[in-house]
Amino acid sequence: MAHRGAHFQRDYSKRQVNLRALIDMDGVLCDFEAYFLEKFKEKYPDEPFIAVEDRDGFYIRDQYEKLKPGLNDKCSSIWNAKAFFLNIPVIPGAVEAAKEMQEIEGVDVFICTSPVKAYKHCLKEKYQWVEKHMGKQWLDRILLVKDKTMVNGHLLIDDRPGISGLNPYPSWDHILFTQSHNSRMKNGQRRLENWTDGSWKDLIDEYKKRVA
Numbered sequence: 247m248a249h250r251g252a253h254f255q256r257d258y259s260k261r262q263v264n265l266r267a268l269i270d271m272d273g274v275l276c277d278f279e280a281y282f283l284e285k286f287k288e289k290y291p292d293e294p295f296i297a298v299e300d301r302d303g304f305y306i307r308d309q310y311e312k313l314k315p316g317l318n319d320k321c322s323s324i325w326n327a328k329a330f331f332l333n334i335p336v337i338p339g340a341v342e343a344a345k346e347m348q349e350i351e352g353v354d355v356f357i358c359t360s361p362v363k364a365y366k367h368c369l370k371e372k373y374q375w376v377e378k379h380m381g382k383q384w385l386d387r388i389l390l391v392k393d394k395t396m397v398n399g400h401l402l403i404d405d406r407p408g409i410s411g412l413n414p415y416p417s418w419d420h421i422l423f424t425q426s427h428n429s430r431m432k433n434g435q436r437r438l439e440n441w442t443d444g445s446w447k448d449l450i451d452e453y454k455k456r457v458a
């Protein structure tokens with residue numbers, strides 16, 4: 247019987263290592279915040295709201311609840327509604343950048359996204375969104391996962407600060423994608439400010455060299 251530990255002795259030194267880049271959806275590929283506000287104002291025209299540039303902190307519900315008690319449930323009614331996730335607009339340059347990144351030799355790109363608990367529409371619509379904006383072949387590149395620390399990759403581009411989970415030592419470096427809600431945070435964490443100034447290419451170049 248083969249020793250269980252035998253696979254640890256395999257020689258991986260000649261294997262080509264591709265850079266595995268994980269890209270979050272909401273707040274990185276899709277403009278969740280802007281679309282939320284649009285739909286919130288539409289559904290609750292008499293309620294106070296928070297402009298996107300005044301959003302502070304990751305959780306929309308928390309900031310709205312502080313603004314007026316009872317608004318938190320009205321917030322979740324927006325993203326739990328049918329067609330919300332389907333119709334979120336693309337963040338400028340995001341789809342082009344992801345596609346171009348995937349074209350780079352030695353780079354594999356995956357979409358790494360956490361569905362909301364009320365998954366009825368969200369799960370299906372996230373797939374539909376990817377198919378609609380990125381094409382059918384990208385359906386094989388979706389990782390739907392609540393705990394991103396369990397996912398293997400070299401870098402994770404995500405707008406959520408302080409990503410944690412069961413794995414205390416995730417394989418990826420978290421690159422914080424700048425959104426209003428995290429723009430006031432100054433913890434020195436490496437950021438990607440946008441998809442349009444080309445800086446993502448330097449980031450990928452740098453990480454490609456690291457894994458080569």
Ligand SMILES: [Mg+2]
Nearest residue numbers: 270272273405
């Ligand atoms: Mg996000």
